[in-house]
Amino acid sequence: MKKRNRLLSPSQQTRLFKSERMTPHKNRHFIFVSVLAVVGIFLTTIVLATNKPAATSQSKIIKLPELDQEMHQLAMPVTKPVLTTPADDSKFSVETDTQRAGKPDDTLPANDIILHHDIVAAEKLHLLSDHIEDSNNNKVQASVSVEENLDWREVEIIPGDNLSLIFPRLGLTASDVFNVAQTEDAKPLLNLKPGQLLRVGVEPADGDDSANLIALELQLDPIKTLVLNAVDQGFVAETHEREIDKRQQILAGEIQSSLFVDGQKAGMSDKLIMEMAHIFGWDIDFALDLRQGDSFKVIYNENYLDGDKIDDGEILAAEFTNRGKSFRAMRFTDSEGRSQYFTPDGASMRKAFTRTPVPISRISSGFNPNRKHPVLKTNRPHRGVDYAASTGTPILATGDGKVSFVGNKSGYGRTVILSHGGRYTTLFAHMSRYKSGIKPGQRVSQGDVIGYIGSSGLATGPHLHYEFRVNGVHKNPLTVELPKAEALPEQYRQQFANVAQLMMARLDNVRIPTLALNTD
Numbered sequence: 001m002k003k004r005n006r007l008l009s010p011s012q013q014t015r016l017f018k019s020e021r022m023t024p025h026k027n028r029h030f031i032f033v034s035v036l037a038v039v040g041i042f043l044t045t046i047v048l049a050t051n052k053p054a055a056t057s058q059s060k061i062i063k064l065p066e067l068d069q070e071m072h073q074l075a076m077p078v079t080k081p082v083l084t085t086p087a088d089d090s091k092f093s094v095e096t097d098t099q100r101a102g103k104p105d106d107t108l109p110a111n112d113i114i115l116h117h118d119i120v121a122a123e124k125l126h127l128l129s130d131h132i133e134d135s136n137n138n139k140v141q142a143s144v145s146v147e148e149n150l151d152w153r154e155v156e157i158i159p160g161d162n163l164s165l166i167f168p169r170l171g172l173t174a175s176d177v178f179n180v181a182q183t184e185d186a187k188p189l190l191n192l193k194p195g196q197l198l199r200v201g202v203e204p205a206d207g208d209d210s211a212n213l214i215a216l217e218l219q220l221d222p223i224k225t226l227v228l229n230a231v232d233q234g235f236v237a238e239t240h241e242r243e244i245d246k247r248q249q250i251l252a253g254e255i256q257s258s259l260f261v262d263g264q265k266a267g268m269s270d271k272l273i274m275e276m277a278h279i280f281g282w283d284i285d286f287a288l289d290l291r292q293g294d295s296f297k298v299i300y301n302e303n304y305l306d307g308d309k310i311d312d313g314e315i316l317a318a319e320f321t322n323r324g325k326s327f328r329a330m331r332f333t334d335s336e337g338r339s340q341y342f343t344p345d346g347a348s349m350r351k352a353f354t355r356t357p358v359p360i361s362r363i364s365s366g367f368n369p370n371r372k373h374p375v376l377k378t379n380r381p382h383r384g385v386d387y388a389a390s391t392g393t394p395i396l397a398t399g400d401g402k403v404s405f406v407g408n409k410s411g412y413g414r415t416v417i418l419s420h421g422g423r424y425t426t427l428f429a430h431m432s433r434y435k436s437g438i439k440p441g442q443r444v445s446q447g448d449v450i451g452y453i454g455s456s457g458l459a460t461g462p463h464l465h466y467e468f469r470v471n472g473v474h475k476n477p478l479t480v481e482l483p484k485a486e487a488l489p490e491q492y493r494q495q496f497a498n499v500a501q502l503m504m505a506r507l508d509n510v511r512i513p514t515l516a517l518n519t520d
Helices: 010-016 024-050 069-075 119-148 163-169 174-181 259-265 270-279 490-508
Strands: 082-084 093-095 151-156 197-204 211-219 224-230 235-241 245-254 295-305 308-322 325-333 339-342 362-365 385-388 394-396 401-408 414-420 424-434 449-453 463-470 473-475
Touching (some): 163 174, 174 211, 308 490
Antiparallel strands (some): 197 211, 211 224, 295 308, 385 463
């Protein structure tokens, strides 16, 4: 079967390879559409150019309370000044937009400098700041005035007084007692002592006879006062200290009978005698080593308040000569406020332990493994040292440590045992009573009072039985080698040396008064 090719007609072939123009009616349609587009763009441009912008936010003048008219002008439009620099750089001139209006542009220098900050607004803001500061000062003064206008009532504490008894007499309630009791650092108010002065600042309450507690003051001593002030939630406590006047004094004395008696003859108070004994207690056993002819020199402070002496202050430097050997000590306070005593070359006077827990006493019985017990009348080792003193004499911790036992311990009677770093332990027995508040687990520092001498347990009279143990083995407290404390840190050496040189020179110039012996 034969295939036949379909051929285009001659007319179709001619149109396929020949370009034809648009017909006249199609050309008119294209021109009409173009004209409409141009007209539309033109009209849109005119509308946008003549249309008003959308409503913009306008600043309003807000009248601030208690501000003068000058302050309210801060909300007004301010003309921006123009800072111009003349060609000769001789002066700067400032002119506002209003002053500039009407001037031809060619009258201004070419190097005009427009300030980027509004000078006038800045000045007014400064005035506003001063006004606010004055307002704050007025508020502070008003607060002080309120405190000064409180009704202050004074109460002198009598035996048996406490806040629960005092507050109702002042028109205060049990809730005031509770709020004060919950205040941090207000413990002295819960342990009032007879003779203390309590001042209470109150303001009348609305509608009844009660009063609102606003402030409270308790005089702890002539220098310190505990102050409580009301806040939104309860009270806040502070301790205020008055500034005291310190005056240096020098005294000296010689031992003829005892440290206590001869110290008093030299003019020392009991406080100074105890402090001196504690300073030199690591090197001298004042219960055993004192000899007639020993001497001492002391430089110390006296504290004055309002021109009157209130007490003796701290010892600044001291010297004690025992059996011909002199020991010197000087007080030094570091940058953290810690005070210690050092030798003139910077070695610590302090050891890890003192020799004696009762500096002013006598030894009634020494360390003796074969001693006969005075009560049981049997041979029983005496593994400690007995210090005889009157009942109630304070007993001091011989080293820093932790209380491991408080209570009655068979023949020891009332006993306290201290643990010192796990290796050392000390025992104090036959006490009449313990220091108030002492309990197992409590930390104590060297020199802290832990109890008072008595005769509890198997004892023939008031004394302290003191034991010193190393790894559980009893050692003679009078002869055991005691570890030393750290020396003065290197960073304070030069400062200490400068002060120590002056103090030691003053001690060198002190003469020991010679006392005539009583030969009767």
